[in-house]
Amino acid sequence: MGRISKKRKEVLAKVDIAKIYSLTEACDLVKEISTTKFDASVDICVRLGVDPRKANQMVRGTVSLPHGTGKDVRVLVLCTPDKEAEAKAAGADHVGLDDYIEKIKGGWTDVDVIITMPSVMGKVGALGRILGPRSLMPNPKTGTVTMEIGKAVEEVKAGKIDFKVDKYGIIHSSVGKVSFEGVKIRENSMELIQTLIKMKPSSAKGTYIKSVYISSTMSPGIQIDAKSVVA
DSSP, X not given: OOOOOHHHHHHHHHOOTTOOBOHHHHHHHHHHTOOOSSOOEEEEEEEESOOTTSGGGOOEEEEEOTTOXXXXXOEEEEOXXXXXXXXXXXXXXXXXXHHHHHHHHTTOOOOSEEEEOGGGHHHHGGGHHHHGGGTOOOOGGGTOBOSOHHHHHXXXXXXXXXXXXXXXXXXXXXXXXXXXXXXXXXXXHHHHHHHHHHTOOTTOOSOSEXXXXXXXXXXXXXXXXXXXXXX
């Protein structure tokens, strides 16, 4: 077994693995135990009482975090020429259509979000094998297939994120950076959790929010009292 570093020991000493923390305590503690030299991301994991194998229990959607994610989101807009000016004015990093489709076919996917319009989905759909595994495929349910290109770009840049329950029934999402104040991490986390509660499938039985953990890049997870965030 490898040796535990001095820093790691100090971090582990601050986290009581037997304790279930309040959301406020956890958001303050996650900042304290981050030891990376860069501005680490703060991530939240919410285990839901759903069976993702059943179509009527799939939980997927979007949420606009009040304080954003702290990340510079790179946006590609695939649109017709008449929408290019609107996309650029809204802050899109890359704008075009056929030239970018060819770049993607060649393996380029150096973006975080792709936004497009319904009329060009025929072309974009052919990229499914490349974009799908990278969670980059535009989808009307997440607002990335729309005629309101400018609005979509602005929302993504401001902190709108999409989420999807994985095969284990868990939602993974970034809710900020360790440089954020604890209250901002808490408010972002609550916005996501309340959105998940509103999206509870009617077919889901029993406890819906089963467990909640928060962590930063390379830090241990901190368990949050699920009952308190639901209340």
